[in-house]
Amino acid sequence: xxxxxxxxxxxxxxxxITNFVDQRVGGSxxxxxxxxxxxxxxxxxMFGEVALYSFVILLLTGTFLTFFFDPSMAExxxxxxxxxxxxxxxxxxYASALDISFDIxxxxxxxxxxxxxxxxxxxxxxVHMLRVFFTGAFRKPRELNWVVGSVLLILGLAEGFTxxxxxxxxxxxxxxxxxxxxxxxxxxxxxxxxxxxxxxEFPGTVIIPRLYVLHxxxxxxxxxxxxxxxxxxxxxxxxxxxxxxxxTNNNVVGFPVGPxxxxxxxxxxxIVFGVLALMAGFFTINPIWNYGPYDPSPISAGTQxxxxxxxxxGALRLMPGVGEFVIFGFTLSLNVLIPALGPALLLFTxxxxxxxxEAWVTKDKREHHLLDRPRNAPTRTAIGVAGVVFYCVMWAxxxxxxxxxxxxxxxxxxxxxxxxxFFLGPIIGFLVAxxxxxxxxxxxxxxALHGRETGxxxxxxxxxxxxxHEPLDEYHQYKLVNYESPEVVPPQPNAEGKITTAExxxxxxxxxxxxxxxxxxxxxxxxxxxxxxxxxxxxAEHEDQESLPRQ
Amino acid sequence: MKALSQRRRHPLAAIALLLMGxxxxxxxxxxxxGANEAKAQSSPYTAExxxxxxxxxxxNCATCHGMSGQGTETGPxxxxxxxxxxxxxVGTGRMPLQMQGPQAKEKPPQFNEEETRQMAAYVASLGxxxxxxxxxxxxxSDADPGNGGQLFRVNCAMCHNAAGAGGALTRGKFAPQLAGxxxxxxxxxxxxxxxxxxxxNDATISPQGKQDIIAFLNTIESTPSPGGADLGxxxxxxxxxxxxxxxxxxxxxxxxxxxSRSS
Ligand code: HEM
Numbered sequence: 001x002x003x004x005x006x007x008x009x010x011x012x013x014x015x016x017i018t019n020f021v022d023q024r025v026g027g028s029x030x031x032x033x034x035x036x037x038x039x040x041x042x043x044x045x046m047f048g049e050v051a052l053y054s055f056v057i058l059l060l061t062g063t064f065l066t067f068f069f070d071p072s073m074a075e076x077x078x079x080x081x082x083x084x085x086x087x088x089x090x091x092x093x094y095a096s097a098l099d100i101s102f103d104i105x106x107x108x109x110x111x112x113x114x115x116x117x118x119x120x121x122x123x124x125x126x127v128h129m130l131r132v133f134f135t136g137a138f139r140k141p142r143e144l145n146w147v148v149g150s151v152l153l154i155l156g157l158a159e160g161f162t163x164x165x166x167x168x169x170x171x172x173x174x175x176x177x178x179x180x181x182x183x184x185x186x187x188x189x190x191x192x193x194x195x196x197x198x199x200x201e202f203p204g205t206v207i208i209p210r211l212y213v214l215h216x217x218x219x220x221x222x223x224x225x226x227x228x229x230x231x232x233x234x235x236x237x238x239x240x241x242x243x244x245x246x247x248t249n250n251n252v253v254g255f256p257v258g259p260x261x262x263x264x265x266x267x268x269x270x271i272v273f274g275v276l277a278l279m280a281g282f283f284t285i286n287p288i289w290n291y292g293p294y295d296p297s298p299i300s301a302g303t304q305x306x307x308x309x310x311x312x313x314g315a316l317r318l319m320p321g322v323g324e325f326v327i328f329g330f331t332l333s334l335n336v337l338i339p340a341l342g343p344a345l346l347l348f349t350x351x352x353x354x355x356x357x358e359a360w361v362t363k364d365k366r367e368h369h370l371l372d373r374p375r376n377a378p379t380r381t382a383i384g385v386a387g388v389v390f391y392c393v394m395w396a397x398x399x400x401x402x403x404x405x406x407x408x409x410x411x412x413x414x415x416x417x418x419x420x421x422f423f424l425g426p427i428i429g430f431l432v433a434x435x436x437x438x439x440x441x442x443x444x445x446x447x448a449l450h451g452r453e454t455g456x457x458x459x460x461x462x463x464x465x466x467x468x469h470e471p472l473d474e475y476h477q478y479k480l481v482n483y484e485s486p487e488v489v490p491p492q493p494n495a496e497g498k499i500t501t502a503e504x505x506x507x508x509x510x511x512x513x514x515x516x517x518x519x520x521x522x523x524x525x526x527x528x529x530x531x532x533x534x535x536x537x538x539x540a541e542h543e544d545q546e547s548l549p550r551q
Numbered sequence: 552m553k554a555l556s557q558r559r560r561h562p563l564a565a566i567a568l569l570l571m572g573x574x575x576x577x578x579x580x581x582x583x584x585g586a587n588e589a590k591a592q593s594s595p596y597t598a599e600x601x602x603x604x605x606x607x608x609x610x611n612c613a614t615c616h617g618m619s620g621q622g623t624e625t626g627p628x629x630x631x632x633x634x635x636x637x638x639x640x641v642g643t644g645r646m647p648l649q650m651q652g653p654q655a656k657e658k659p660p661q662f663n664e665e666e667t668r669q670m671a672a673y674v675a676s677l678g679x680x681x682x683x684x685x686x687x688x689x690x691x692s693d694a695d696p697g698n699g700g701q702l703f704r705v706n707c708a709m710c711h712n713a714a715g716a717g718g719a720l721t722r723g724k725f726a727p728q729l730a731g732x733x734x735x736x737x738x739x740x741x742x743x744x745x746x747x748x749x750x751x752n753d754a755t756i757s758p759q760g761k762q763d764i765i766a767f768l769n770t771i772e773s774t775p776s777p778g779g780a781d782l783g784x785x786x787x788x789x790x791x792x793x794x795x796x797x798x799x800x801x802x803x804x805x806x807x808x809x810x811s812r813s814s
Contacts, residue, residue: 047806119794119798123799284780298709301713307787
C-alpha cells in the first residue's frame with residue numbers, strides 16, 4: 001500500500017498538502033482498510049451506534065457544563081433569578097447548578113440535553129445488549145466483546161449515578177443517603193467504607209467533589225477506552241448477520257463502511273442529536289429547582305432515582321422489613337443488604353458468564369457469524385425473557401407509589417402483587433416465551449413445507465374442498481429452513497470413561513434446553529411435501545406429526 | 552428593640568404594657584374571624600345563618616353525621632371540627648360524601664359559598680374549633696415564597712411531593728396534587744388536617760409561615776415550567792417512561808427507515 005501512495009503525483013496545491021500529510025500519517029491506508037469493512041443492514045444493529053452517538057453528545061454537553069459547575073459543598077445563600085428559592089441557604093454546587101439553569105445562556109438547554117442523552121445512552125446500551133443476547137451474537141468468537149460490553153453497561157450506570165448526585169438537590173441527596181445506607185449494611189467494613197467515602201459522617205463536605213472527579217474524569221476515560229476496545233473488536237470480528245441466501249458463516253453481506261455507510265452513519269448521528277435537542281428544548285428533565293437544596297430532614301413524595309438505577313430502588317421497596325439481626329452487639333441488616341445487592345449480583349453474574357454457560361451446555365465450540373432468530377433458540381429466548389421480566393418487576397416496584405395513585409390502587413396491594421411477581425414473573429415469562437417461540441417455529445415449519453395459506457377454497461372434481469397453499473419464493477423459504485438447531489447432547493464420559501457430576505448436570509440442562517426442539521424441515525421433507533401438491537395436505541399433516549418430537 | 556429594653560424600667564412601663572396588652576386582646580377579638588382556632592362563638596355568624604345552616608345540614612349531612620352532628624356509624628362527629636373544616640370539606644366538594652372509600656373524593660362543590668358558610672356556622676355553633684380564615688390571614692402580599700418553599704419541603708413535600716404534584720399513602724389513600732387549590736382551602740387544610748393529613752396549628756407553622764407556603768404554592772403554579780413541558784412533575788419515573796417511549800420510539804422509527812432504504 002505504501003508503494004502505491006509513493007508513486008502518486010499530486011497536481012494541485014491541496015493535493016500536495018494532503019499527500020504530504022498522508023505520507024507521514026498513513027491515513028489513506030487506514031481509510032482504505034476500514035472503508036472496505038462491510039456493515040450489514042438490519043435496524044436492530046443500530047442501537048450500538050445510538051449508544052455511541054449519545055455518548056459523544058454526553059461528552060460535548062458535559063464539557064459545556066464543567067465550565068460553569070462548581071462542585072463545592074460550601075454554604076451560600078441563593079441570589080440568582082429563580083424567585084421561589086431567593087435567599088435560601090444551600091451548597092455552592094446546588095447554587096451553581098441553578099445558575100446554569102437560570103442565569104447562563106443556553107445553560108438549561110445544555111443541562112437538559114446532557115441528562116436526556118444520559119437516559120437515552122443507557123437505554124440504547126440496554127437494548128443493544130438485548131439485541132446481542134437474543135440473536136446469539138455473543139457466541140464465539142465474540143464472548144470477550146460481550147464482557148467488554150457488560151463492563152460498559154456497569155460503567156454507564158456508575159456514570160449516571162455519579163452524575164445525578166452532583167447538583168446536591170433533595171433528590172440527589174436522597175439517592176446518596178440510600179447508597180450510604182446500603183454501604184453501611186455491609187457487615188464489618190460497612191461503616192468504615194462509608195466514613196472513607198464521605199470523609200466522615202454523612203453527608204460531610206467532600207462527597208460531591210469526589211463524585212465530580214469520578215464523573216468527569218475517571219469513569220468517562222475508562223468508558224472511552226472500553227468503547228475503543230469494543231469497536232476495535234467489532235472490526236476484527238466483523239459484524240454478524242442474519243442468515244439469508246448468500247449470507248454464510250464466512251462472509252458479511254451489507255454496505256462497505258465507505259462511502260455509503262459512513263454517510264449514513266454521519267446522518268444518523270445528526271438524527272440522534274436532533275431528537276435529543278428537541279427533547280432538551282421542549283421537555284423538562286430533573287427540575288432541580290423544584291426539589292430544593294439537600295437537607296437530611298425533608299424527603300419528597302415521588303423520590304426516585306433515574307430509570308436505570310430504579311430496579312435497585314425497587315428491590316429495596318419490595319423487601320419486607322425482616323432480616324435485621326443483632327449479633328454480639330453488631331447489627332446485621334440483611335433487610336437492606338439482600339435487596340440492594342442480591343438481584344444485582346445475580347443478574348450481573350449471569351450476564352458476565354452467559355456466553356460460557358451456553359457454550360458449556362451446548363458443547364458448541366464453533367465460531368458463529370450468523371445470528372439466530374430469537375424463535376430459533378427457544379430456551380435462550382425464554383431465559384432472556386425471564387431476566388427481562390425479573391428486571392421489570394423490580395423496575396415497576398420503584399414506581400409503586402405512582403402506580404398506586406395513577407391507577408387508584410392501594411399501595412399495599414401493589415407491593416404484595418409485585419412481591420409475588422418477583423418470584424412468579426420470571427417463571428411465567430420463561431414458560432410463555434418458550435411456548436410462543438416453539439409455536440412460531442412450528443408455524444414456520446408448516447409454511448416451509450406447505451406454503452402460505454391463501455384463503456382460497458377450491459372444490460375438487462370429486463367433491464372434496466381444499467384450501468390452496470402457495471409455495472414461498474426461494475428467499476423466504478431459505479429463511480425458514482436454514483437455521484441451526486442444536487440437539488440434546490447426553491452426558492459424555494471423560495477420558496477415563498467416567499461421567500462426572502458436572503457432566504451429568506450439563507446433560508440435564510441440555511435436555512431442558514433442547515428436548516422439545518422443533519427441527520427445521522430437511523430438504524427431503526420439503527421435497528416430499530411439495531411433490532404431494534396441494535392435494536396431499538391431509539397426509540402430509542400426519543407425517544409431520546410423527547416427525548415432530550413428543551410434546 | 553434596644554431602645555425598648557433600655558426603657559423597660561421606666562415608671563410608665565407598667566402602664567404602657569397594660570395598655571398594649573389591652574389593645575392586643577381587643578385587636579385579637581376584632582380580627583377573631585381572621586385568627587384561626589378562634590375559640591369563641593361570638594363569631595361573625597348571625598343566628599339566622601346558624602338556623603339556615605342547620606336546615607341544610609339536616610337535609611344533606613345528617614344521614615351520616617347525625618341529626619345534631621354527633622356522628623353515626625357512617626360519619627364522624629363534627630362537634631369541635633370548626634367552621635374551617637366544613638368550609639374546606641364542602642368547598643372542595645369532598646362533602647357530602649358520595650361513596651365510602653379509602654378517602655373522600657373531590658368533586659364539583661354542591662353548595663354555593665353562602666350555603667357553605669351557613670353550614671359552617673351551624674357546625675361552629677356545636678363546639679369551638681378553627682374558624683374560616685379571613686382576608687387578613689390570607690393576605691400574601693408581603694409573604695416570602697423562599698421561606699414558604701423551605702417550610703413546604705420540610706412539612707408537606709413527603710406527602711404532596713416537592714412540586715406539589717401529589718403522592719401515595721398506604722391502602723389507597725393519597726395526598727392530592729396542590730395546583731389549582733384555592734388559597735383559603737390550603738389554609739384550611741393546614742389548620743384542620745383533613746383525614747390523613749396532620750394538623751399544622753399556629754405553634755407548628757406560624758400564620759406568617761402559612762402565608763409563605765401559600766405564596767410559594769402560588770409562585771410555582773404561576774411560573775411556567777422553565778424547562779419546557781413538565782411531564783406531570785412526577786420526577787424520574789415520568790422521565791424514564793418518556794425516554795423509553797417517545798425518545799427511543801422515534802429513534803427506532805429512524806433506524807427502520809434508514810435500513811429499509813437500502814435493501
Ligand atoms: C457504551 C456502550 C456501548 C457502545 C457504545 C457499543 C457500541 C457498539 C457498536 C457500535 C457495535 C456494532 C453495531 C451493533 O451491533 O450494534 C457493537 C457491537 C457489539 N456489542 Fe456493543 N456497545 C456498547 C455496550 C455493549 C454491551 C452492554 C454489550 C453486552 C453486554 C455489548 C456487546 C456487543 C457485542 C457482542 C457486539 C458484536 C455484535 C455483532 O457483531 O453482532 N455492547 N457495540
